[in-house]
Amino acid sequence: MAVIDRHRVARLIELSAAERTLKGPERLLREDDVAQLVRAAFDDAAEKARVDFMARVSRAPSSGWPWSAVQVSSARGGGGLIGTPKPLLDLPPPAVLLLMGQVDSPEVDPTHRVPDRTSPEGAAWEPLFKALETWDTVTLKKWMHASGWAQPGTGAPKTDLPASPTSPPPASPPTSSGPPAPSAPPDLLAEPTPWTTERVALVAGAAVVVTGAVVYSAVSLARARDTERLSARLRAQEENGS
Numbered sequence: 001m002a003v004i005d006r007h008r009v010a011r012l013i014e015l016s017a018a019e020r021t022l023k024g025p026e027r028l029l030r031e032d033d034v035a036q037l038v039r040a041a042f043d044d045a046a047e048k049a050r051v052d053f054m055a056r057v058s059r060a061p062s063s064g065w066p067w068s069a070v071q072v073s074s075a076r077g078g079g080g081l082i083g084t085p086k087p088l089l090d091l092p093p094p095a096v097l098l099l100m101g102q103v104d105s106p107e108v109d110p111t112h113r114v115p116d117r118t119s120p121e122g123a124a125w126e127p128l129f130k131a132l133e134t135w136d137t138v139t140l141k142k143w144m145h146a147s148g149w150a151q152p153g154t155g156a157p158k159t160d161l162p163a164s165p166t167s168p169p170p171a172s173p174p175t176s177s178g179p180p181a182p183s184a185p186p187d188l189l190a191e192p193t194p195w196t197t198e199r200v201a202l203v204a205g206a207a208v209v210v211t212g213a214v215v216y217s218a219v220s221l222a223r224a225r226d227t228e229r230l231s232a233r234l235r236a237q238e239e240n241g242s
Helices: 006-021 024-029 031-043 047-057 095-099 120-134 137-143 186-190 221-241
Strands: 073-076 088-091
Touching: 006 031, 006 095, 006 137, 024 031, 031 095, 047 095, 095 120, 120 137
Parallel strands: none
Antiparallel strands: 073 088
């Protein structure tokens, strides 16, 4: 069985749409929502998914973190006529790689399980996997139900899915395979600190350093304090206005 957390998919749809429209103070105040989603998905992802995610997100400017993890980008596709520009294709947010690479375990909500893509039963679920890869949010929403994933038009999803194998989640995040971080203190990478609103900035070029317990945000501590001060100013304005 494969694990695709539909709650996280729904959250990613929401935040990816917000990334396109939010500006200024509103965008700044939603950064923690983005970072928390990425942290949770990263913690539950297999090592290959983590490495692939880091490779994608490291291409974006570090100043765009954490929004770059949920940002839909465009790239030139193939198939264009000779002498004409190739069509632009939307690339799914990098965080999709984490959501498609979640590790199964006995603790996983069974309503998030779907047949493996390569299994005989998985052929009928190919549209769901394809929708994730192409970020077809309209199709994704058709597969979502309150009690689990279900093929559109087939009614309620099955709830008697097989139990998960007892495979432990990956114990360590990618280090040598992920983006390099020569400036990161070794002791901090070995013993990650708890996730807090004052996110630690460890940036090496365009790389964002990630560990299994913490996503080290490219947003600096000073920027986190700015967010708190901004929130205080907004509250003060509301109180004065009332």
